[in-house]
Amino acid sequence: MSDPIIALTLLGLLIGLLAMGVWVAVSLAIVGLVAITCFSNAPSGLVLATTFWGHSHSWSLTALPLFILMGEILLRSRLSQDMFSGLAPWLGGLPGRLLHVNILGCAIFAAVSGSSAATAATIGRMSVPELKERGYPEGLILGTLAGSATLGLLIPPSIILIVYGVATEQSIARLFVAGILPGILLISLFAGYVAIRAFLNPDLIPKDNIKFSLREKLRASRNLIPVALLIIGVIGSIYAGLASPTDAAALGVVLSILLAYLTGSFSKSLIWDAVMSATRTSCMIAFILVGAAFLSSAMGFTGLPRNLAAWIGDMNLSLYALLAALTVFFIILGCFLDGISVVVLTTSIIMPMVAQVGIDPLWFGIYLVVVVEMSQITPPVGFNLFVIQGLTGINILRIAKAAFPFFLLLLLGVALITAFPSIVTFLPNAMSG
Template sequence: MSDPMIGLVLLGLLMALLASGVWVAISLSLVGLTGLVFFSNAPSGLVLASTFWGHSHSWALTALPLFILMGEILLRSRMSDDMFTGLVPWLSRAPGRLLHVNVFGCAIFAAVSGSSAATAATIGRMSVPELTKRGYPESLILGTLAGSATLGLLIPPSIILIVYGVATEQSIARLFIAAIIPGIMLMTLFASYVAVRAWMNPDLIPAIDETFSLREKFRSSRRLIPVALLIGGVIGSIYGGLASPTDAAALGVVLATVLAWTSGGFSWKLFGEAVMSATRTSCMIALILLGAAFLSVSMGFTGLPRNLAAWISDMNLSITALLIALTIFFIILGCFLDGISVIVLTTSIIMPMVSAVGIDPIWFGIYLVIVVEMSQITPPVGFNLFVIQGLTGIDILRIAKAAFPFFLLLLLGVLLICLFPQIVTFLPTYMAS
């Protein structure tokens, strides 16, 4: 059987398993086992056992459950409320006024949670009732929340960047550093869109009755100190060379726990809930990564990635043509799968193609995460849309419509890093020099 036919058979099997509701991890493992048994001479049982064992004690992967636990602790603490209260006085006179709380609140919380869904849930729980009560338009409330929450995937410490780094054997610290400028760029695009909408139609934004003196603004800023300490402790220890991402994740859990206790409202019961939720999420991601690792190894035995890379190379596709095709492919795939599944399902096949045309894997990781961010706000499987629907009870199509301008802004972000790759590569190169 020819390589294209083998690829189609395995792809068809994977789609059939996923469509029938089989867990992603099991689907990946079954497809990998099929490839080994029918299309290679490798000892399938030995390869399965050695791959699962070899990838189940990755030191880099240890950071994943720790960062998830840190986000779960913050989700249940009073620090998230303090963050909202601390931002309001500073943003009350900005174009778009309190809508910027969604943008900057999501960016700040993304820097300590690493999760898009946790960011949407935490900030949405605070901002949606408050902004609705103050008379802000529903479309902008939902759009800014859905779009800005995607920053949880990009701004370090990003869970999905850890997954990408483990799956492709790239430096997680370099990926974190590379994500800083693109994260700031997207946050600026979102805030600029809100400001432009406010300038074009001032009647959209309700007048604000409260005025805050400079002294009151600085007094409210004290509520931001715990979050600033947490961000500084976690991110600063990585960039300062004092700790690896895994060590920094452990430090983040300790700091988050201490700050949650001292801020009040945190209890042993809430801590237990955070641990259990983090355990469930971590086990789900770890199983998917094991299945993806086995699929990657089995594809190597079949020779498909190598032959596919050679085929792409023989086509002499330009980098631009390849990136356009991959962007369309990932957007479509993201309409049906969550971001982590997209990463682990595709890296074993895509990375040889990317390497064949000379694309920097660090740059490609940031590109891939931004494209996956777009899938978080596209129906039918946009996780941020589901989270916001659960918070508000609003129809998911209305939420998707409100988020569409931010989908376009993310697309603009992809275009900008393609035209100016230094947006991604400058900091990692500078830090290494």
């Protein structure tokens, strides 16, 4: 049987299992078992056991549950209210006014939670009622929230970057640092879009007659101090080389508990709910990762990734042609799977092709995350769309329509980091240099 037929057979099996509702991790393991049993001579039981054991106690993976726990604690604290009250006085004079609170609020919370869904839920719970009451257009409220919440996947500490780093054996610290400038780029694109819309149509944004003196703005800014200290403590310790991502994650948990205590939202039930939620999420992701690791090992024994990479090489695709094809592929795949599943499903197949054309795996990780961000706001399985629908009760197609301009802005972001790869690589190279 030829390699393309084998690949299509295994892909069809995977799609069939997923369509039947089989867990992603179990589907991956079954496909790996079929591949190694039917298309190689390797001992399937031994490979399964050693792979599951070897990938279930990775030190790099330890950062994952800790960052998830940190985000869950902050999700239940008063952080979002404090951010709104701290940002609103400064942003009221910009074109678009308080819509920028959605964008910057999501960016700040993304920097302390690492989760797109948690960012959408936390900021949306606070901002949507407030902005609706003030008369802001529904489309821009929902669009800025859906688009900006995707920053949770990119701005460190990003859960999906940890998953990519573990799956591809890349430095998680360097990936975190590499995500900073692209994150700032996307924030600027989102804020610029809102400002241009407001400038072209001044009647779109309600007038706000409340004026704040400099003293009042500075007083309001005190609410931003705790979250600023948390970001500096977690990300600053990694960037300065004082802590590994795992150490910084543990520090983040301690600081988030302290923050919850200082804001008066600390309780035993809060901690218990956060621990249980983080445990469920961490176990799900870890299970998917070991399933994907076994599939990757099985594919290695079959020789498919190497042969497919050679096939791609024989096509003599240029770097930009390959990236264009991969972008379309990931967007389509992201319409049906969550971001973490997309990463773990594809890395074993894609990375040899990426290496074949000489793409930096560090740069590719950021590119992949930005493309996966698009899938968070594309139906039918756009997680951010579901979260916002749950918050507002608005039809998911209306939310998707509002988010579409931000999908295009993410696509522009991909084009910019492709044209100017130093946006991604400058800070990691400066750190290592």
